[in-house]
Amino acid sequence: MATIADVARAAGVHRSTVSRILRDPKAFRGETRTRVLEAAARLDYRPSRIAQALSGGASPLVPLVVPDISNPFFARVARGAEEIARASGLHIVVCSTGGDVEAEVAYLQAMSDLDTPCILFTPSTDTVAAQVLSIAQHTAVVLIDRSLPETDLRCVRVDHTQAAAAGTRHLLTRGHRRVVCVSGPMSASSARERVAGYQTVMADAGLPAQVVEGDFTIAGGRHAAARLFARDEPPTAILAANDLCAVGLLAAARDAGLRVPDDVAVLGFDDLDVAQHVNPSLTTLRQPSAELGGQAARLALADAGLGDGSDVVLTLQAELIVRESA
Structure with a gap:
């Protein structure tokens, strides 16, 4: 099925021009109007029902496409993005893909078919790069x-690499030598970068690096712990994929009769609200999640001509928060 982006390419104009002409053809005259209408007819373009519903003057939407909105990290990202978008008269709409690549592509394509100024996106895997680049030709991403x-x-x-390195160094300074990294899915660039930081510090210390691929969930932490605690020489410290994974590790350690941090130390990533309230409280690497969302919204609006911002890649720093677990 043809999209508004297809019509724009065929007519040699911007998507917003197609949207305005198709919304009210009688208000336009000349060659551009003719090219757009002919392209729409040739491609058998049918306007999205959602786009038609929005054409009545509602504020434009800014899609935020994330792997899992049930993860509080992404809820904080959404809050930061919403604050900036609202100041520009826009609204954030969250699309949670469950980490499914087909769902990601479907959401991106559907959202690009709207007359939206920009899209904010956290990819679950690198394999969507080609589709994202295609959409970015017509919509700021x-x-x-x-x-x-x-x-x-x-x-x-x-800077995930630097953050994981700082966390690993902290565990080594506490005297640990059997330090294992339970990573997120290696299809995610953030997981790969954290593993790289961990491996560099372990290599510099002359210690073997051990990576167990997991995911960013409590269940994933429990599953990884079952394998790790069954070893003849279990780890004395674990660098977790994130705080949710760390909570699963803490629960599994308690079930196994292990004391944290005496028998095994656990260090998380994110500094979610739960990190302060588990027992023992969680040592973690604090991500500025709301700032991530806010800065991304600023760059997206600038790319769409609705604000200022010149950075191509903006890198923020994580902060080590020392509590009881490590």
Whole structure:
């Protein structure tokens, strides 16, 4: 099915021009109107019902496409983006893909078919790069927290490599030598970058690096712990994929009769609200999640000509928060 972007390409104009002409053809005259109408007819374009519903003067929407809105990290990102968007008279609409690549592509294509100024996107995998680049030809796209290889898209991210290195050094200074990294899915650039930081510090210390691929959930932490605690020489410290994974590790350690941090130390990533309230409280690396969303919204609006911002890649820093677990 043809999209508004297809019509824009065929007519040699911007999507917004197509949207305005198709919304009210009688208000336009001349060659541009003719090219747009002919392209729409040739491609058998049918306007999106959602786009038609929005054409009555409602504020434009800014889609935020994320892997899992049930993860409080992305809820904070959304809050930061919403604050900036609202100041420009726009509204954030959240699309949660469940980490499904087909759902990501479907959401991106559907959102690009709207007359939206920009899209904010956290990819779950690198494999969507080609589709994102195609959409970015007509709609401003800004990546949040994760990058896509061989693209020059604007991106707001944390220095995951440096953050993981700082967390690993903290565990080593506490006397640990069997330090394991339970990573997120390696299809995510953030997981790969954190593993790289961990591996560098372990190599510099002359210690073996051990990576167990997991995910960013409590269940993923429990599953990784079952494998780790069954080893003849279990780790004395674990660098977790994120705070949710760390909560799963803490629960599994308690079930196994292990004391944290005496028998095994656990260090998270994100500093979610839950980090302060688990027992023991969680040592973690604080991501400026709301700032990630806010800065991404600023760059997206600038790319769409609705604000100021010149950065292509904006890198923020994480902060080590020392509590009881490590």
